[in-house]
Amino acid sequence: MVNVNRTPIIGGNWKMHHTRALARELLSSLRAALEEFNQIDVVICPPAPWLGDAIDTLESSSILVGVQNVHSASEGAFTGEQSAAMLVGSVDYVIVGHSERRLMFGETDRQVNEKLRSVIDAGLEPILAIGESQDERESGETENVLRRQLFTGFDSIKMLPTGMVIAYEPVWAIGTGMSASPEMVQMAAVTVRNLVAERFDEITANSIRIQYGGSVNSTNASEFAEQPDIDGALVGGASLNADDFSAICEIFAHGR
Ligand code: 13P
Numbered sequence: 001m002v003n004v005n006r007t008p009i010i011g012g013n014w015k016m017h018h019t020r021a022l023a024r025e026l027l028s029s030l031r032a033a034l035e036e037f038n039q040i041d042v043v044i045c046p047p048a049p050w051l052g053d054a055i056d057t058l059e060s061s062s063i064l065v066g067v068q069n070v071h072s073a074s075e076g077a078f079t080g081e082q083s084a085a086m087l088v089g090s091v092d093y094v095i096v097g098h099s100e101r102r103l104m105f106g107e108t109d110r111q112v113n114e115k116l117r118s119v120i121d122a123g124l125e126p127i128l129a130i131g132e133s134q135d136e137r138e139s140g141e142t143e144n145v146l147r148r149q150l151f152t153g154f155d156s157i158k159m160l161p162t163g164m165v166i167a168y169e170p171v172w173a174i175g176t177g178m179s180a181s182p183e184m185v186q187m188a189a190v191t192v193r194n195l196v197a198e199r200f201d202e203i204t205a206n207s208i209r210i211q212y213g214g215s216v217n218s219t220n221a222s223e224f225a226e227q228p229d230i231d232g233a234l235v236g237g238a239s240l241n242a243d244d245f246s247a248i249c250e251i252f253a254h255g256r
Helices: 020-034 048-058 099-104 109-122 134-138 142-153 182-199 202-207 221-225 242-254
Strands: 009-013 041-045 063-067 093-096 125-130 165-168 209-212 232-235
Touching: 009 093, 009 165, 009 209, 009 242, 020 041, 020 048, 020 063, 020 242, 041 093, 048 063, 093 109, 109 125, 109 142, 125 142, 134 142, 142 182, 165 182, 182 202, 182 209, 182 221, 221 242, 232 242
Parallel strands: 009 041, 009 232, 041 063, 063 093, 093 125, 125 165, 165 209, 209 232
Antiparallel strands: none
């Protein structure tokens, strides 16, 4: 489903990396490199303690700020957590359902659904992360896994925000240096669009933006950018380097 109207979006998921000094340095370098980069959407998701620095440093630039996780409740006695409602006015994007949260912190599809609903209700932009494990791919379960993650993830949701972002991140490609092939990701992206069309409608399926995540770097990014259904990348390791990350943004800005 080629749709040139989908604005590519590159996310930098810093995960739990960098001291404050390094984070500030990286933010300043990113601002210098991408300050007026309006061709595509760029969103930086730093660790929560550096959120204030990110908001201050990137203020009135074209770079958006996101967070890596939220609690599904709007407030309450949940030590150590943050809600989507609290982030309104400070950040634009929220990653929901990252595989590291699913696998290391036991997040279920049901909890991902509750978080996704809280982000949509708060009026923030979700980045819903989905993807199969190596075993699931090898046993031919990829489509079933994506179906389960999406259909449970979308439970009770009547409409998706326009241009909502879904990050397809096969677990085996994350942080391994072993990216999926562009053709494999293109096929998965078509599967995701078909599932969204089945659950919602064709217009929604054609408008959602699908990122690929998993060992994306400035060398392999162009192969993904050339695929008609891949609308950007969610970048982990390479987002910790301003030159690499900016190069990936440039590639997606000129990739279609
Ligand atoms: P890497 O780019 O380090 O493989 O991480 C991908 C990822 O998990 C982004 O959310």
